[in-house]
């Protein structure tokens with residue numbers, strides 16, 4: 001017999017909701033979907049709601065309403081952090097191995113290269 005992984009064994013992003021007497025766990029497709037779900041939960045929150053959490057598929061708790069506060073504020077920060085990481089990784093790779101060198105803030109060597117490329121293309 002072949003072993004087929006069940007839904008329970010598959011890792012996914014989760015929204016965890018804690019109430020006075022119970023705890024709910026809901027699998028969602030992405031962090032974005034989790035954020036929407038948390039907003040819905042808080043919009044209709046009963047008094048017994050204690051805490052909402054967003055847990056990634058790697059089991060990292062990225063959002064905890066008692067620690068991170070308002071979901072909208074957290075979402076804004078998270079979007080900014082994501083954009084920063086993406087732009088740093090994808091748009092610039094320092095030729096001089098300078099770890100602090102990113103597209104928005106080039107190291108002196110890269111700034112020099114950029115100037116040479118931009119200003120001297122007419123010369124040989």
Ligand SMILES: [Zn+2]
Pocket residue numbers: 094095096097098101106107108109110
């Ligand atoms: Zn550089």
